Amino acid sequence: MSNEVLWLIIGMGLVTYLPRVAPFLLFKGKELPIFVQSVLKNVPYATLGALIFPGVLLIGESIWYGLLGAAIAFIVAYIGANVVFVVLSAIIVLSGYSLFIS
Amino acid sequence: MAELLLQTREVPFRKGLQAGVSIAIGYAPVALTFGLLAKTAGLSFIETVLMSMVVFAGASQYMALSLISLGTSTFEIIFTTFIVNIRHFLMSTALNEKAEDDKLMKKALYSFGITDESFSVIATKDGVQKTGFILGVNIIGYMSWVTFTALGYVVGANLPQVLQESMTVALYAMFIGLLVPSMKGSAKVVYLAAIAAGLNTIFTFTGALSTGWSIVIATLISSVLVEVIEGMKRGDRQNEQ
Known part of the structure; x- marks a missing residue:
């Protein structure tokens, strides 16, 4: 293994671990002001929105490919299916779409 | 008694593994492709697998490959990695509020496995989350990431083209599957x-x-x-x- 790549991997590992671990070292949890705690409770849902869009639009050659996948996932999830089933449905429908339609 | 204690410790972990199954599925195509691309970028097998084991962050690993091919300096790649992964600070801060109180060592250990995906799975669950559960979710994702990186390098991304394309929707479908039940209420x-x-x-x-x-x-x-x-x-x- 080249030394340079090894240092690269170690460096990347450190700067990735740092933001992951820092909050656990800095905060005990539950000691932040109430408003900040409420905002932090919102973070998961806001993050999910930002993780889905615009990323999902960019997975295919046209945005319709991703939108179709997102729509299928939305419908299956809305019916109340398990997440694994949601994932598999989106994959199967998009495979079918590529094979038979486009 | 000992058995009872063991059970109460094991159940959250097993539940975590189960909750992480969709992450493991979603990582498979991303990691397979990473393994394949790393080979094309000229990394050795060990370097490739080591990067997935040590960094464990999809977007920045892909980015590193393209920067390596461009001949970007090591420092610049590391700095860009830091910027790309800074969002985990916010996720860890939010998770810290939800995690059960535990030894700092244990938190420091499982924090290594916090990704967009594991955070989404854990943070959308109601109530306080057990250490075992968090560990379970993180470990199954990690195993998938590392295993499929190695497979991608060795056998290439040999899935049928159509399936490989459609599997890129997996992680987004998972995010939607996690979000929709909370949106309903x-x-x-x-x-x-x-x-x-x-x-x-x-x-x-x-x-x-x-x-x-x-x-x-x-x-x-x-x-x-x-x-x-x-x-x-x-x-x-x-x-x-």
């Missing part, structure tokens, strides 16, 4: 997700912010804005009474 969740999605889309397409910052800023603005508006509404209602 709460208009607040709908606003939070919609505002952050809108802002991130604007930041991305206008090129105003890099991906790493874009997600952080969009998330923060949405989380604060919705909380402030809710607080104002609550204030109004109290004044009327």
Whole structure:
């Protein structure tokens, strides 16, 4: 293994671990002001929105490919299916779409 | 008694592994492709697997490959990695509020496995989350990431083209599958997700912010804005009474 790549991997590992671990070292949890705690409770849902869009639009050659996948996932999830089933449905429908339609 | 203790410790871990299955499925195509691309970029097998084991962050690993091919300096690649992964600070801070109180060593250990995906799975569950559960979710994702990186390098991304393409939807479908049940019961969740999605889309397409910052800023603005508006509404209602 080249030394340079090894240092690269170690460096990347450190700067990735740092933001992951820092909050656990800095905060005990539950000691932040109430408003900040409420905002932090919102973070998961806001993050999910930002993780889905615009990323999902960019997975295919046209945005319709991703939108179709997102729509299928939305419908299956809305019916109340398990997440694994949601994932598999989106994959199967998009495979079918590529094979038979486009 | 000992058996009972063992069981209470093992159950959250097993539940965590189960909750992480969709992450493991979603990582498979991403890691397979990473393994294949790393080979094309000229990394050795050991280097490739080591990167997935030590860094464990998809977007920045892909980025590193393209920067290596461009001949970018090591320092620059590391700095860009830091920027791309800064969003985990926000996720860890939010998770820290939800995690059961435990030894700092254990938290430091499982924090290594916090990704967009594991955070989403853990943080959308109600109530305090057990250490074992968090560990379970993180470990199954990690195993998938490392195993499929190695497979991708050795056998190549040998899935049928159509399936490989359609599997890129997996992680997004998972995010949707996690978000929708919470949206059903709460208009607040709908606003939070919609505002952050809108802002991130604007930041991305206008090129105003890099991906790493874009997600952080969009998330923060949405989380604060919705909380402030809710607080104002609550204030109004109290004044009327």
